[in-house]
Amino acid sequence: MDDPSRPVRLGDVAHARSGDKGDRSNIGVVARDAATYEWLRSRLTESAVAAFFHPLGIGAVRRYELPRLLAFNFVIDHALAGGASRSLRLDTQGKALGTILLEMTLDPPGPSPAVE
DSSP, X not given: OOSTTSOEEGGGTEEEEEEEETTEEEEEEXXXXXXXXXXXXXXXXXXXXXXXXXXXXXOOEEEEEXXXXXXXXXXETTOSTTOTTTOOSSOTTSTTHHHHHTTOEEOOSSSXXXXX
């Protein structure tokens, strides 16, 4: 977050790991520090993640907060076009979705938008 006026790439302030359970993807996002976690609470929302993955035709997105780990877990329904043995997608097990999410850009720190 060097330039306070520029959007921030999620991968510059957090790590991610992802996988699957059938047609659902789980994406864990871990902030690099407590201040970043608090900033991400208002920016990395269910609706922001849903909008980012909208081109995939996903279903509902749920966010779970893990404050002691400085982390979030996102569960995304219908993210894998049926899952491992049923999908024709390149990533049938959701392993790349965490890496893809790290390319998301977020508004820079400043006044926080309303939290969901």
